[in-house]
Structures are given as structure tokens and as C-alpha cells.
């Protein structure tokens with residue numbers, strides 16, 4: 227799957243809230259002796275997927291160094307929008323100053339919506355229909371108290387502005403998507419917490435879709451694992467991305483720069499996109515990056531990018547992912563429960 | 572309960588609140604936030620819209636522990652006077668802080684956050700707050 231004209235990322239930005247809860251603290255409350263990751267991010271009381279998307283997008287606009295009104299599309303991918311009916315994209319666009327001549331839409335496909343938003347914007351720019359487009363992945367994920375998901379369900383956002391190839395800090399080389407109807411994880415209308423199919427979330431869901439999307443992209447583009455300097459997978463925990471890397475023939479070294487789930491948790495629609503932002507924070511010009519998302523229900527998008535000479539000068543124009551990871555306020559379970567609306571007045 | 576007239580107000584003020592748009596008096600030069608049509612110093616009606624600088628210093632703050640009912644769920648929270656880089660003083664919430672570890676004089680930057688919800692069924696209001704500079 228390729229565009230007819232060369233396009234690329236002209237600006238990127240990420241956001242992770244300042245609050246953290248340690249897995250050990252969650253385990254203490256539920257009497258568990260093992261836990262999957264070190265700690266996860268927690269959104270503050272005045273944050274939601276919309277405000278996080280705004281900050282990531284603001285950072286992306288700063289790196290793009292373009293007048294915001296030249297952005298002609300805003301696509302927001304999330305499974306945790308603040309409204310059931312009323313788009314986040316319009317508020318984000320209004321706050322960034324890019325309304326009203328604008329294509330704007332919210333998208334939902336579990337943890338995959340962000341990369342599909344990016345792919346859609348790549349298509350709009352690649353067809354020549356628009357000059358610049360903004361794609362965001364953002365989520366404030368919720369796990370049922372005491373459920374295994376509660377150890378990892380976290381919050382974060384990442385945003386990418388797509389434009390012409392010659393202005394790009396990373397060119398889009400190819401994309402590939404693989405989707406099937408697979409009921410591995412879902413949330414019914416009006417339900418506060420999602421349900422999942424236990425072990426069913428592994429092989430037929432996460433592993434199958436990521437492997438097929440990665441192999442599909444490499445086969446269509448004539449690439450092999452050793453052609454990539456970095457690879458970023460959707461990261462619901464630490465185990466899955468490392469295991470799928472091995473299955474596909476990637477080394478731990480290729481994965482590590484973009485693997486953040488151990489210290490920020492699973493940021494759902496933002497997970498692989500924050501991973502990509504962290505790789506762009508480090509990569510040198512001329513390096514190739516593979517990103518493969520996964521969203522339940524189920525599907526994966528694979529995107530191959532090659533960085534350019536512009537990357538290093540753009541990088542310092544907005545905060546690095548690392549700077550968000552390093553600012554931390556730890557909360558206990560009671561404060562976490564209040565922040566996440568698990569207890570109400 | 573949702574007051575019907577608060578929806579048009581939120582809609583009218585959205586760009587001012589979202590983008591930190593202040594007013595600057597063409598007569599006496601005073602700049603202020605939020606934007607309004609009459610100068611609070613000299614009463615002039617010649618006011619231009621200005622995008623205020625997003626960075627400044629926290630001059631004073633207070634911790635709100637008994638807030639108005641719309642803000643109850645956010646208590647305790649911090650309200651402060653921020654002096655922006657151009658000298659404009661802004662009354663705003665200070666966020667991402669531990670109340671008893673905050674110091675006056677710290678550098679702050681504008682962030683876009685949730686102000687309040689008009690009840691569980693009403694609209695959600697967004698706008699600028701400040702946090703210690705990262």
C-alpha cells in the first residue's frame with residue numbers, strides 16, 4: 227500500500243501525564259505477588275484523551291514549523307473520547323487555531339485507531355487533496371478494579387503531521403493493513419470497563435495480526451527484518467512486543483528504543499505512536515523504522531519510515547518523550563481511584 | 572444542573588479560553604486576560620486581540636479546599652496569579668502540582684485542560700491552566 231506521491235512526517239509530538247502508579251501499589255491492594263510492569267501513567271483529574279491529544283499536537287505543530295491554518299485534516303484515534311457523541315477533533319482543531327476549513331473526524335478501533343488515523347492522513351496528502359494533515363492517537367485507558375488490565379491500562383498521546391516528502395523528517399516508505407473479525411477485547415455501549423477474552427487475546431489476536439501485517443509490508447516493499455534499524459510494536463505489556471519481535475526475526479536491540487510499556491504502561495491508541503516518537507527522538511538520518519500497531523477486534527497497521535537530514539534540527543523544537551517520562555508524581559491507589567473516577571463523591 | 576445560558580457563554584469564549592487570547596488597550600497600553608471589549612484601567616473601547624505569551628512566573632497562589640459546587644470533585648486545587656513574560660497578570664488554576672510542595676516564583680507554562688463539567692450530562696468546558704515549566 228503506497229501513495230502516488232512521496233509524503234512524510236513533517237512534525238511529531240508526544241505527551242505522557244505526570245502522575246504514575248507503581249504496579250507494586252496496585253498489587254498491594256489486590257493481594258497479588260507478581261505484576262507485569264514497573265509503573266504506569268495516570269491522567270490527572272483535569273485531563274482526558276482530548277487534552278492529551280492537544281498537547282501532543284501542539285508539540286507536533288512546533289516541530290513542523292508551519293502556520294497551523296495550513297493543516298487541512300485532523301484525524302483523532304481513541305477508544306476513550308470524553309463524549310460518546312461530540313467530536314474531540316473539533317475542539318483540538320479550534321484550540322490549535324486550524325478551524326474552520328478542515329476535514330475533521332474521530333476514529334475508533336481499540337488500540338489501532340491512531341495508526342489508522344495516520345494512514346488515512348497519509349492517503350489524503352499522498353493523493354494531493356490536502357497539503358498537511360494531523361493524525362493523533364490518544365487514550366486514557368481503564369481497567370476494571372482488580373482485573374489484570376488494571377496493572378497496564380495507562381494514558382498518553384502522540385501526534386504526527388504529514389506533508390510533502392521534501393519537507394519530511396521521516397519519509398513514509400510503505401504501509402500495510404491486516405484486519406479480521408476477532409472478538410478478543412470489547413466494551414459494550416454504556417459499560418464503564420472493557421471485557422477481554424483472556425488467553426484469546428494472545429495468539430489469534432495480537433500475534434496473528436502483527437505478524438501478518440509486518441510480513442505483508444516487508445513482502446510488498448521487498449524488505450527483511452535486518453533492513454530496519456528500529457522496530458516498534460503495539461505494547462500492551464513488556465512480554466508481547468519482545469515475543470512478537472523474536473517470532474518475526476527482529477533483535478532485542480531493534481525493539482528497545484521504542485519499547486516504553488514497562489515505565490508508562492499500555493497507552494492504547496498512543497502506544498506504538500509514542501514508541502515511534504521516542505525512536506525519532508534518537509534516530510540518525512537515513513535510518514529505517516518499522517511500526518506495527520494492533521487493535522482488538524482486530525487489526526494491525528504496519529508503516530515503514532526512513533528518517534532524513536531534517537530530523538536532527540526539528541527534534542529540539544519540542545519536548546522529547548524522555549522529558550515527559552522523567553517528570554513524575556507518584557500516587558497511591560486511593561488517589562489513583564479518585565483520579566480515574568473509580569470512586570465518586 | 573445545567574444552566575441553559577451557560578452553553579452560549581462557553582461557545583462565545585472558546586477561542587479566548589483555548590488559545591490564551593488577551594486584550595491590549597490601544598489608548599493606555601494595558602494588556603489583560605481574558606479578552607474583553609473595555610479596558611479595565613482606562614475604560615477605552617479600543618482593544619485589540621493579542622495572543623499572550625505562554626510562559627511566565629507564579630507570583631502568588633492559594634489552595635482551594637472548599638470550592639464552589641461545580642469544582643468539588645477537583646478539590647483540593649491551586650489557584651494562582653501568573654505574570655506572563657509580557658507582564659500581563661492572569662488568574663488561573665495551577666495544575667500538575669502537589670499542593671504543599673509548590674513555591675511562589677516558579678516558572679510556569681500554559682497547558683490546555685478540562686475546566687469543569689456542567690454536571691454528568693452537560694458539556695465539558697476546556698481552557699488554559701498553568702503548570703510548573705518542564
Ligand SMILES: [Zn+2]
Pocket residue numbers: 596597598599600601610611612613614615
Ligand atoms: Zn486602557
